[in-house]
Amino acid sequence: MKKHYRHETDCLNCGTDLQGNFCHKCGQENLEMKESFGHMLNHAVSDYFHFDYQFFHTLKPLFAKPGKLTVDYLAGRRMQYLHPVKMYIFISLVFFVVFFKQNGKDLVKVTDSKEKGSATISPLKAKMLEGIEKDTSLTPAEKEKAKQAIGYISGSVADHDSIKNTKKTVNGKTVYYTDDPEEVAKGNFNFIGDKDSSKTYDEYLKNQSKHPEGERDGLILRYIKKKSYDWKSQGKNAPEILVEGLKHNAPKMMFVLLPLFALILKIAFWKNHKLYVEHIIYSIHLHCFIFLFLTFTIIIGMILPHSWSNVMNWISFITTISIIWYVYRSFRVVYNRSRWRTVTKMLGVSLMYALATGLCFFVFIVITMLTSV
Numbered sequence: 001m002k003k004h005y006r007h008e009t010d011c012l013n014c015g016t017d018l019q020g021n022f023c024h025k026c027g028q029e030n031l032e033m034k035e036s037f038g039h040m041l042n043h044a045v046s047d048y049f050h051f052d053y054q055f056f057h058t059l060k061p062l063f064a065k066p067g068k069l070t071v072d073y074l075a076g077r078r079m080q081y082l083h084p085v086k087m088y089i090f091i092s093l094v095f096f097v098v099f100f101k102q103n104g105k106d107l108v109k110v111t112d113s114k115e116k117g118s119a120t121i122s123p124l125k126a127k128m129l130e131g132i133e134k135d136t137s138l139t140p141a142e143k144e145k146a147k148q149a150i151g152y153i154s155g156s157v158a159d160h161d162s163i164k165n166t167k168k169t170v171n172g173k174t175v176y177y178t179d180d181p182e183e184v185a186k187g188n189f190n191f192i193g194d195k196d197s198s199k200t201y202d203e204y205l206k207n208q209s210k211h212p213e214g215e216r217d218g219l220i221l222r223y224i225k226k227k228s229y230d231w232k233s234q235g236k237n238a239p240e241i242l243v244e245g246l247k248h249n250a251p252k253m254m255f256v257l258l259p260l261f262a263l264i265l266k267i268a269f270w271k272n273h274k275l276y277v278e279h280i281i282y283s284i285h286l287h288c289f290i291f292l293f294l295t296f297t298i299i300i301g302m303i304l305p306h307s308w309s310n311v312m313n314w315i316s317f318i319t320t321i322s323i324i325w326y327v328y329r330s331f332r333v334v335y336n337r338s339r340w341r342t343v344t345k346m347l348g349v350s351l352m353y354a355l356a357t358g359l360c361f362f363v364f365i366v367i368t369m370l371t372s373v
Helices: 037-064 068-074 084-103 123-134 140-149 181-186 201-209 219-233 238-268 276-303 306-335 339-371
Strands: 108-111 118-121 166-170 173-177
Touching: 037 068, 037 084, 037 276, 068 276, 068 306, 084 238, 084 276, 201 219, 238 276, 238 339, 276 306, 306 339
Parallel strands: none
Antiparallel strands: 108 118, 166 173
């Protein structure tokens, strides 16, 4: 559809005298303001497909040629590619939605063929049961005890009234747990291996005072316990509150990690004399690739049936190897180091990045605890 340009040569946005159809100062197009609905719709669709074209045109070098997208962008060849920040926001949004969807699957239904009723168990418990069944070192009697210890007996969920807030001994180890849905919904739960079964925070502090000073919980753990008891008294589900808080804070954590990762690259490759912003561009491109690659892997895992666990293990292994190779190859292209120096730099950067990730994760856990009501 033909565009209708104004005859006047002043920019309506900034007032600059124009020398063409675009303002050389602010970039606004000198279009007629009184355009028809068809023209307005055409512009909106054009802008959308322009983004669409740039996005898919950016994916080709991002996946097929590690490091090339960064090199081209830093060399000034940018018009054909999507802006790094726009691309990161879009891809990270898709990744976190898929990631938390995959890790927040609905409870798995388990029905006993001998009973009409059905019960629910968590995906984590389903994996524990699968591991018990596959463990060849256990006798049938030991497997039965292990199932009982997590509230599961002969293919059905055990009677909740008889097992809630109890303890079992499995292979010489004491396991504390609760499997009652009402108790879990209220936040009345004990972590596996947690020997404390206090009903209130005051009772918890009293029990702590009985332990030797070196065996008492630290300041942070005591605060977490206090928040847990506060939520419990309000009838709130503590795990769900934490998970929801982390869902909101995880993207923010990555925004903090991006400049930290760029700073690590700046220190590691200081002899390349690159500007800090150049390391940020590479950091964004690298994380975009990793997020998008992991998104595809997660989607495949969600599609495949649970019985194909071996196939998923191979896919996860291939994903890990592919990401490692991609980082190595992109390092060589962007920073022009030898193979051996690239490998050593990778190891150093990976270690520092792992420490930074752990620190940021801890900080955001604390922030989640402090800001969660």
